[in-house]
Amino acid sequence: MNKWWVVARREWQVSFQSPLAYVLLGIWMLLAGYFYVSILLGNQTTNLSALYQNLIILLLFIAPLLTMRLLAEERRTGSEELMLTAPLSPAQWVAGKYIGALLVWTVFSVVSLLFPLVTSRLGTLDWGITASSFLGLWLFGASTLAIGIFASSLTENQVVAAMVSFAVVLLFYATTWIQTTGWVSTLLTYVSMPGQLNNFTLGVIGVQNLIYFVSLIFGFLFISVRAVDLRRWT
Amino acid sequence: MDSVIDVIDVTKRYGPSRGVQGVSFSVRRGEVLGLLGPNGAGKTTTLRVITGFLPANGGRVLVEGHDIWEEPYEVRRRIGYLPDNPPLYPEMTVYEYLNFMGQLHELPAARRGVRIDEVAERLQLGDVLGRLIGRLSRGYRQRVGLAQAVLHEPPVLICDEPTVGLDPRQIAEMRELIRSFGQEHAVIFSSHILHEVRLLCSEIVIIHRGQVVTQGSPQDLTERLHGGTTQWLVRAKGPGDAVAAALRSVPGVHAVQEQPSPEGEAETAGVVRLLVEAGSTGGEDLADRLFGALAAGGWPARELRQLETSLEDVFLELTAAEQASSTTVAEPAHAKAGPQRGGGRR
Numbered sequence: 001m002n003k004w005w006v007v008a009r010r011e012w013q014v015s016f017q018s019p020l021a022y023v024l025l026g027i028w029m030l031l032a033g034y035f036y037v038s039i040l041l042g043n044q045t046t047n048l049s050a051l052y053q054n055l056i057i058l059l060l061f062i063a064p065l066l067t068m069r070l071l072a073e074e075r076r077t078g079s080e081e082l083m084l085t086a087p088l089s090p091a092q093w094v095a096g097k098y099i100g101a102l103l104v105w106t107v108f109s110v111v112s113l114l115f116p117l118v119t120s121r122l123g124t125l126d127w128g129i130t131a132s133s134f135l136g137l138w139l140f141g142a143s144t145l146a147i148g149i150f151a152s153s154l155t156e157n158q159v160v161a162a163m164v165s166f167a168v169v170l171l172f173y174a175t176t177w178i179q180t181t182g183w184v185s186t187l188l189t190y191v192s193m194p195g196q197l198n199n200f201t202l203g204v205i206g207v208q209n210l211i212y213f214v215s216l217i218f219g220f221l222f223i224s225v226r227a228v229d230l231r232r233w234t
Numbered sequence: 235m236d237s238v239i240d241v242i243d244v245t246k247r248y249g250p251s252r253g254v255q256g257v258s259f260s261v262r263r264g265e266v267l268g269l270l271g272p273n274g275a276g277k278t279t280t281l282r283v284i285t286g287f288l289p290a291n292g293g294r295v296l297v298e299g300h301d302i303w304e305e306p307y308e309v310r311r312r313i314g315y316l317p318d319n320p321p322l323y324p325e326m327t328v329y330e331y332l333n334f335m336g337q338l339h340e341l342p343a344a345r346r347g348v349r350i351d352e353v354a355e356r357l358q359l360g361d362v363l364g365r366l367i368g369r370l371s372r373g374y375r376q377r378v379g380l381a382q383a384v385l386h387e388p389p390v391l392i393c394d395e396p397t398v399g400l401d402p403r404q405i406a407e408m409r410e411l412i413r414s415f416g417q418e419h420a421v422i423f424s425s426h427i428l429h430e431v432r433l434l435c436s437e438i439v440i441i442h443r444g445q446v447v448t449q450g451s452p453q454d455l456t457e458r459l460h461g462g463t464t465q466w467l468v469r470a471k472g473p474g475d476a477v478a479a480a481l482r483s484v485p486g487v488h489a490v491q492e493q494p495s496p497e498g499e500a501e502t503a504g505v506v507r508l509l510v511e512a513g514s515t516g517g518e519d520l521a522d523r524l525f526g527a528l529a530a531g532g533w534p535a536r537e538l539r540q541l542e543t544s545l546e547d548v549f550l551e552l553t554a555a556e557q558a559s560s561t562t563v564a565e566p567a568h569a570k571a572g573p574q575r576g577g578g579r580r
Contacts, residue, residue, distance in 0.1 A: 003337075003338060006334065006337040006338060007338075010323075010326070010334050013326075013330075014323070014325050014326070017325050018325065077321045078317060078319065078321035079321035079322070079323060080321075081282070081287050081315075081317050081321060082315065082317065082321055082335075082382075083338075084286075084287055085285040085286055085287050085310060085313070085315050086310060086335070086338045086339060087307045087310040087311045087338065087339060087340065088338050232287065232288055232289060233289055
């Protein structure tokens with residue numbers, strides 16, 4: 001059995017033993033339900049891409065809370081020491097933690113499929129757009145978790161970890177808010193998460209959009225591993 | 235080269251004044267090595283370098299010939315580690331936790347179950363396997379930490395201050411466990427309690443302010459301090475000067491002096507109390523000769539015994555030069571701040 005999977009499975013079990021995951025899941029469903037109803041009634045349309053855009057905003061707040069514990073807590077309690085002296089590489093450890101959190105997030109996202117399901121019973125739903133929007137949401141969540149685990153690797157204080165990851169995700173979210181022209185503008189649009197998500201809400205799954213999210217995830221996981229490793233040298 | 239673990243001239247620096255310097259020792263299977271020193275002397279740092287948690291600035295650590303930096307996984311597989319204040323996962327049950335650690339240490343499923351049962355029985359954890367670790371008492375947690383460390387049957391077992399924070403009965407149990415594990419593993423453990431180290435260890439390394447002050451077997455250390463002499467207490471009924479003179483003439487005896495009786499204890503009338511200093515050789519013979527001298531003079535002996543010099547003396551003597559430090563060495567079970575202390579490296 002792969003060791004990262006051993007760690008991921010533990011992470012998954014522990015997540016659903018604490019009230020935090022349930023509270024967050026409750027908030028997630030409550031607010032998502034509210035968005036769903038208000039958008040559906042306000043727009044009189046079965047196009048759910050507006051709902052997905054709002055779920056992404058909601059995720060900005062929830063994702064840091066899902067990841068803040070991951071490495072910061074291990075460091076505070078000292079269990080990090082046991083993990084790093086076990087026959088387990090820091091990369092396996094961080095990957096396991098990340099996959100565990102990703103599984104929890106997948107539960108969140110899958111539960112939100114309730115809304116398209118209900119819509120499809122009441123009217124005609126464009127499943128293509130819904131599927132690509134869902135994928136966009138899931139990828140966005142996966143990258144915020146990677147950013148969150150990085151923030152969690154920097155500190156032993158969970159609140160600090162949550163705030164740092166919120167700030168970094170928000171920056172990625174808001175890069176296009178600044179008015180520029182020329183190559184700077186192109187660059188900022190490329191880095192911007194909403195810019196990369198546009199295609200998904202239109203029903204397009206672009207290779208370059210996938211590459212963007214996948215590289216964001218691997219990039220942040222990589223520096224998290226480096227952060228865990230480097231800390232021992234200081 | 236039958237040693238299981240060799241620590242060769244290990245140096246670890248943090249900033250200008252902290253860290254450890256030039257620590258070397260070897261431990262064979264069936265031996266217990268004690269790392270002794272006051273709080274903050276560098277014991278935890280030394281152990282962390284040996285386990286590979288902290289990189290050393292110099293020196294090598296070899297476990298069964300594998301270098302910790304060249305083959306970290308070969309080494310980690312061979313080490314069981316019980317850190318100071320064992321960091322467990324409070325939200326898991328004891329069984330889940332041991333199973334998890336067994337998986338990380340690559341125990342196959344069937345073997346894992348067997349080992350968990352064995353270890354649970356040996357550490358008397360059978361009743362709490364299904365309980366959450368967070369609900370266990372301090373003594374049980376320490377045992378779970380030890381269970382985790384020996385689960386994969388490592389040749390080397392490293393325990394950082396395993397008896398700190400336990401009550402007297404638990405301390406006795408923990409010492410007994412360390413002694414028994416010392417028969418099948420090479421054990422390194424740290425302590426700031428002399429008595430404990432003396433009780434359990436075949437080899438002692440005394441560390442103070444990051445430096446090895448001295449090392450050797452408990453007997454070596456006491457002998458080294460007293461320059462190869464032994465002291466004897468003799469009590470006999472007779473005239474003081476005559477008895478002292480007779481004892482002085484016994485071969486091997488260097489000096490005899492009259493000793494006041496300890497405070498609060500009145501000496502029986504007519505009985506002299508003498509302190510005899512002799513060479514360390516002779517042992518039992520010397521006792522016989524001393525007794526012979528008393529008998530020849532017709533002075534009934536009341537007491538005749540060799541005085542043991544304690545490691546406490548060795549330790550105080552060795553560290554006394556640097557009296558500025560606020561050592562708490564002689565205080566057994568002196569509570570120290572656990573979690574903060576361990577995390578002080580950032």
